[in-house]
Amino acid sequence: MASFVIVTEDGSYREGREASFPELNVDPVRLESYSHEGDYVVLHYEGGIKKAIPECRVQHIAYRKQVA
Template identity: 75%
Template sequence: MASFVIVTEDGSCSEGEEMSFPELNVGRVHLESYRHEGDYVVLHFESGTEMAIPESRIQHIVTREQVA
């Protein structure tokens, strides 16, 4: 189960979700984490792929602590 969901004006994405970036010749990669960097939220996917979203487009971020 995902430990975070990022909701934007255009929809949402959650930990583990798959995306592809054909313009970079990157096939399916999973969303692993995110971080705040200046005025952006940077999504980190496996294989070192990152996507920055302006904070102004973020509606909210929902997180849940992982309980062992």
């Protein structure tokens, strides 16, 4: 079960969902986490792949608090 979903003007990004980056010659990799860096929400994928989305395009972020 995903612990976060980021909804943008263009769609959504869910933890664990795979994405391809053919321009980087990268096979599908899973979304692991995200962070806020300046005016961007940065998606962190397996293998050190990052995708920065301008914060102004993010409509909302839903997340489940992890209980230890």
